[in-house]
Amino acid sequence: MKAICFYFQIHQPFRLKRYRFFDIGNDHYYYDDFANDDIITRIAQRSYIPAAESLLRMIEESKGKFRCALSITGVALEQCEQYVPEFIDLLKKLADTGKVEFLAETYAHSLSSLTDPEEFAAQVALHDKKIYELFGQKPKVLRNTELIYCDDMAPQILAMGYKGCITDGAKHILGWKSPNYVYSAATAPKLKLLLKNSKLSDDISFRFSNTEWDAYPLTADKYIDWIAATPPEEQIVNLFMNLETFGALQARESGIFQFLEALPRFAAEKGIDFWTPTEAVTKLKAVGELSVMHPISWADEARDTSAWLGNQLQNEAFNKLYSVAERVRLCDDRRLKQDWNYLQASDHFFYMSTKRRADGEVHSHFSPYDTPFQAFTNYMNVLADFIVRVEEQYPLSIENEELNALLTTIRNQAREIETLNKEVTSMRLNIEHFNEEHALREKPKAKKSRKKSDTVKD
DSSP states (O other): OEEEEEEEEEOOOOOBOOOOGGGTTTOOOOBOHHHHHHHHHHHIIIIIHHHHHHHHHHHHHTTTOOOEEEEEOHHHHHHHHHHOHHHHHHHHHHHHTTOEEEOBOOTTOBOGGGTOHHHHHHHHHHHHHHHHHHHOOOOOEEEOGGGOBOGGGHHHHHHTTOSEEEEEOOHHHHTTOOSSSEEEETTEEEEEEEEEOHHHHHHHHTSTTOTTSTTOSOOHHHHHHHHHTSOTTOOEEEEEEEGGGBTTTBOGGGTHHHHHHHHHHHHHHTTEEEOOHHHHHHHSOOOSEEOOOSOBOSSTTTOSSHHHHSSHHHHHHHHHHHTTHHHHHHOOOHHHHHHHHHHTBTHHHHTTOOOOHHHHHHHHHHOSSSSHHHHHHHHHHHHHHHHHHHHHHSOTTSOHHHHHHHHHHHHHHHHHHHHHHHHHHHHHHHHHHHHHHHHHHHHHHHHHHHHHHHHHHO
């Protein structure tokens, strides 16, 4: 039996407004509300909503045999709730079918897994909470930002309670091996890995409407034939892509939606099933361990983290941001915490890339800035103001250990005061209760005294 595992990513960052040096210390609102509203609304109408409607039809027409997974970041969910709530309603309908799995990931689409395990865990926990609140699901499989993964992360992911993790089937990691198997993590063998089949995924994402492609036009029956022709022992074909593929990267006029909706029918003819990631890692045994010594991702030709941390600009911004991570975690300021999430989005570092040729074209296509240096300058101005606000609460002149000790003392004192207040309240209630009982006992005595007094008078 062969199965297809579809996973679709949904992410949009909170884009920053033009923020100048003279705004530092004077303006604490960093976001381009008009651009954020315009972009999420336009993409939702063109791609997200019709794609979700297609998935609902596919589930219904296949009588539940079609299944897939969605991974939507917390920051994207916030924007959808604010600007396109009708899309949230569609996602809830997909969740209610029981055939769509929501994956775990970092709330902010952050790079925290590369530098701060505590922040990474906090981000994923926050995202899980959001998914449960909206869709009633507790994610069982993790999809890290941009499919970033390495051996060092596996033990933590397993300890966080996930059965599996999905990442890229990078050629320099697999070598002669096929991505069409379930593998186990070398450093945490109980954690199963699902690997993206890049060739078959990219045939849809990037080559579908390319008239110069030798396989053009791509039809659903031809595509399913390719999958059916893979060796019979290769039981799982992982097709991972952005949901924007449908209607945005590949225009509606290309026939992309008709192609998608026809897949279940031709798959059924070939005896090919559709599984969610949790079904895949539950039903299939790992064929062996896979070691990934250095972080990989699904971005750019290199399939590493250079898309976000490949030059001095990116690393300077990245290190500056996470230099205050511990202090931000200690604070209770809701607005500061919100900005911290929004500023962690990997997109901000992606815009600073100085890559050339094909990879560089991809970066510039998605960037709202004219140059990488402009993206860096704007972000660093915002970050400077943000750090000033953090320092107002927790001065950088105080070492982290000393700050932790002071905050622990303050919190212990607060708890002690709270305990004493409870004791005082309890004692007051006891006194009031005692007074009430004493008053009740005194009333009969007073009545007897009055009766004796009346008898003496008679």
